Amino acid sequence: MALKMVLFDLDGTLLPMDQEQFTKYYFGLLAKKLAPLGYQPEALIDGIWKGTAAMVKNKGDKNNEAVFWDTFAALLGDHVRADEPTFDHFYRNEFQQVKASCGFNPLAAKAVAMVKQKGLRTALATNPIFPAVATESRMAWAGLDPADFELYTTYENSCHSKPNPAYYQDILAKLGVQPEECLMVGNDVGEDMIAETLGMKVFLLTDCLINKDGRDISIYPNGNFEDFLRFVEAL
16 A cells, blocks of 8 residues: 555654653753742652653543643642643743753754655654643744644644554544555654554654663664655655
8 A cells, every 4th residue: 555644753753852851851940830839849740740641541531631630630639720821831931941952953854844745644643742832842843833744643632642552543543544554753662663553654763762672673664864864765
């Protein structure tokens, strides 16, 4: 079946980053923002991690946004729901400073453009554990724009998360494509290469490789961005 669509991961793929550095910087700024509202840093960060874990385990009954806030409110108190506008303000403002913890690779935007020049469709298959405003910001840091993709997944428009194959099935259904018509490009062996189990083609980008289980990556087409550009050229 001919290839029709390329799905790109964002963090560590189109946007170079060290996950630990990114998370440390992000949480530090968020804790500072919310301290005047009475949030204790340890409780706040614990609540965010548990809310994130709940989104990863989401079975699809609610969207990830609802799952996060239900979990967060259950831990810190229902009053936190009134602070959603402050979180939104943070992502539109202070969160922009987190860009300093990320890298930049001009080949990312070039790769997306090359894929589109080939007549292929594009989607941003980033783990939907962030609100749209934060995802759009990280896209911009990578030199990209929402208009570059037919779909980009966020916690508002998704009800599953990586590495659940249902996350990818949701994308396929929304875009009206078969798995065999898609290529998934990502840097995380566990979260991104799982798409292959559905019948999707994959490419493992190794610039910011995450391989928590130490799997043999030679079983996947893989390489850095220059390798990927050559891979696209050959499509």
